[in-house]
Amino acid sequence: MVVTYKDWHEMLPFALHGYRTSVRTSTRATPFSLVYGMEVVLPVEVQIPSLRVLMDVKLQEAEWVRTRYEELSLIEEKRLAAICHGQLYQQRMKRAFDKKVRPRVYHVGDMVLKRILPPQNDRRGKWTPNYEGPFVVKKVFSGGALLLTTMDGEDFPSPVNADAAKEGLKRTTASSMIVCALVKASWIIPGGDQSESFCSEGRKHGESEEIWGVTELELDEITGFTLPLG
Known part of the structure; x- marks a missing residue:
């Protein structure tokens, strides 16, 4: 144990000796x-x-040399056992x-928060937010990666690891209606194929037709604002 931070190099040989002569688990x-x-x-x-x-x-x-030779001949066996x-142990x-x-487990349409990486140097210190968002899950890959998009419909340039995200809003009736409405408003393309295919994901996960068939008036009652639906 060092007395001050300046004499750590003097104690280093003792620390290394203790490490090298202790049985590792x-x-x-x-x-x-x-x-x-x-x-x-x-x-x-x-x-x-x-x-x-x-x-x-x-x-x-001569006997000591023979004993030492036998120990060295068994060293490979010891290493294999280790x-x-x-x-x-792993x-x-x-x-x-x-x-x-x-x-x-995330599904298309889930709203998530993304961890801010790397940690930012902010004058707020421990009050600095660790997550940003919310974002919408646009695609889920088999390897545990997510393709996110902003609420304005802008895709992330690269997928995000699922470990760096956490659930932002529960898949409740209200949040499902909001997600579907936002997707219809920002991602709609001529013909409506993309928005319809996205909203069909909600039906796959047990959402009722009434939820994904939300009207502009119902959305206004839930969120307090109105989005033009496709």
């Missing part, structure tokens, strides 16, 4: 043993000789993580 071995094939001799074992040190001292040089333990971590994760 993922590999069930010390980094030192995976490199040299034997456990490190601690300074306290030199000052107060341990059984291992006493036995090495009594060995003849790799297997590491893979099992699988356990993944299972534990997956238990706590709720997959985010």
